[in-house]
């Protein structure tokens with residue numbers, strides 16, 4: 001019968017190697033995944049928005065410096081959509097704010113990464129719904145015509161899935177305030193490609209926080 005000899009001094013080494021591997025995954029792998037180049041270049045039309053004076057880029061510390069800002073402000077994880085490693089990722093939003101809120105429009109680019117896959121190269125419908133939730137919420141936060149982060153809650157997102165999304169796509173995401181009734185902000189949103197084909201659209205409702 002074969003015998004297996006356990007070399008006891010190697011055990012701590014194996015343990016150390018495993019710990020080092022784990023640390024490498026935690027520290028190195030997420031950074032590699034976060035590398036923008038893996039998503040390819042940002043779509044060119046984002047530059048057009050940058051140059052368009054009617055739109056202003058929404059810059060927030062929770063997006064620009066997410067990890068550190070969140071840790072300091074009591075958040076417990078990474079942003080489901082805005083984090084660089086998110087399966088479906090929005091790197092930027094631009095706001096065309098309108099005084100009074102109605103007509104204010106938020107436009108951004110969304111990338112569907114490999115982690116968003118459902119069936120053979122196509123993305124999970126839930127990734128489109130998540131995006132609709134995000135853009136409805138952030139558009140609702142612009143109910144005064146300027147972006148006031150976390151100023152309300154998304155309470156409804158009625159999403160119609162119209163056309164599948166390929167893994168690796170960059171699509172345009174838009175939200176627009178169509179009605180404000182007290183604390184209730186109604187938003188229409190859609191996700192479209194460069195040809196103007198609509199992949200999904202949504203009607204959403206945001207309830208603003210009570211004034212304290």
Ligand SMILES: CCCCCCCC/C=C\CCCCCCCC(=O)SCCNC(=O)CCNC(=O)[C@H](O)C(C)(C)COP(=O)(O)OP(=O)(O)OC[C@H]1O[C@@H](n2cnc3c(N)ncnc32)[C@H](O)[C@@H]1OP(=O)(O)O
Nearest residue numbers: 137150151152153154155156182183184205207208209210
């Ligand atoms: C607004 C109150 C603030 C509370 C303070 C908490 C302190 C927190 C501090 C800081 C938070 C920063 C904010 C973070 C934002 C996160 C981002 C997201 O989008 S989260 C996504 C997941 N969404 C949820 O998890 C929502 C869950 N829902 C709720 O928590 C409640 O429903 C809430 C707070 C949104 C509203 O509760 P109510 O007690 O303040 O207000 P009511 O009187 O129930 O509703 C106001 C109006 O909205 C309608 N409404 C509410 N929910 C609706 C729904 N689901 N569908 C249709 N209408 C709805 C109601 O019918 C009412 O309408 P009528 O004024 O009577 O005409």
